[in-house]
Amino acid sequence: MSFKIAIIGAGSVGFTKKLFTDILCVPEFKDIEFALTDVSEHNLGMIKAILDRIVEANKLPTKVTATTNRREALEGARYIISCVRVGGLEAYADDIRIPLKYGIDQCVGDTICAGGILYGQRNIPVILDFCKDIREVAATGAKFLNYANPMAMNTWAAIEYGKVDTVGLCHGVQHGAEQIAEVLGAKSPSELDYVCSGINHQTWFIELRLNGRTIGKDELVAAFEAHPVYSKQEKLRIDVLKRFGVYSTESNGHLSEYLPWYRKRPEEITRWIDMSDWIHGETGGYLRYSTETRNWFETEYPQFLEAASKPIDPAKRSNEHASHILEALETNRVYRGHFNVKNNGVITNLPQDAIIESPGFVDRFGINMAAGITLPEACAATCMASINVQRMSVHAAIAGDIDLLKLAVLHDPLVGAVSTPEEVWQMVDEMVVAQAQWLPQYAHAVPAAKERLSNSKVKTRDWAGAARRSVRSIEELRAEKAALKQAG
Structure with missing residues (x-):
């Protein structure tokens, strides 16, 4: 071919x-x-x-x-x-830094919440x-x-x-399934059969079978609480599992941004997160990780180039969807995965125009979604909150409508739990001004936003967040890697 x-x-x-x-x-x-x-x-x-x-x-x-x-x-x-x-x-740093001035503590901030919307x-x-x-x-x-x-x-x-x-395309579903298979004692993730559906980063394992046996809520909760690592790292996800009855695909830290309950009080945040890795809830964790990764790659590039001389091993092919989709489309070898597409009735209790993430099959005829899925009501409700924000955000971006953008941010679940309307209006002005070079559709709105900021009486704070870590130097990263290698 x-x-x-x-x-x-x-x-x-x-x-x-x-x-x-x-x-x-x-x-x-x-x-x-x-x-x-x-x-x-x-x-x-x-x-x-x-x-x-x-x-x-x-x-x-x-x-x-x-x-x-x-x-x-x-x-x-x-x-x-x-x-x-x-x-x-550079822009991502503002997505984290500016909302912190208004009390909004994000772990990832690139898909939802103030940072994700901008x-x-x-x-x-x-x-x-x-x-x-x-x-x-x-x-x-x-x-x-x-x-x-x-x-x-x-x-x-x-x-x-x-x-x-x-x-x-995303890999959250695969990672969540690997976790579930591990806590249930499966020898391989392939032993787990599941239906996982919702919207990106709020996808729910609504049906689970291990080697043909149905897994219920109580068994899954007990398995996670007994796990020596996940019981500490996934406290928030486990709490949502207990209350909703189903497990969410998204990481502990990122899931906390989609919901209005776990990150709205600084003194509560540390109760639900784990600092062993950025993904479990650290303030600005993904920004720190991304910065360190970029610095590390620049410094260690010769080693990466040398590693490229090794033969490709098909046994190490990852579970990222792209290669499997292309293979199915071109060779007609059927692939089952989870894809982000327009709903069009696939999930019965979400809007038709929403972008859902749900199971589908790929062959030479294209991507064919499994239709007729109904989410548990609590799952649908939390998805709906995000869908409404996403819709307004898309329409604001297309029109360059700063008023609609502010309404989208105001309706974000975590932002609404933390900030007043006056704070949201000023925060969006500040973010649009700071990121004007990447927001051509808002060029007409920047002068008025600057004027409002110069006359504002809304108070902000100088706050690093509830659980912030500093970016590690290359020397620190190298020393940590050497220590882990020696310990392992």
């Missing part, structure tokens, strides 16, 4: 390498072309050198190109994969530019695979306004 895959945001070096090696685990795909594109010529050079080394080491005919000209990369592409972060870590405002105009290029220069019927957050908002905009065949 010979076709072209374009990867936008290919400068996300580690993730691009994973997608690349996964796809080349499919024997029929050795003759394809990968076209890499990114705004960073520096990062493009690094990832192309790594991928070229992989191709050379495995004696493959695979073609790899790299360009900062996005349309050139997309020309003739059958598949387009996006893993962009518009504004990079991230969507930066991404959506760029997503629509991608879609325009796909319509104009990509192969007829090209499929857009979006990995970038905020997943639901980006996918919503691409489908409703970009008019491109789009699917959103």
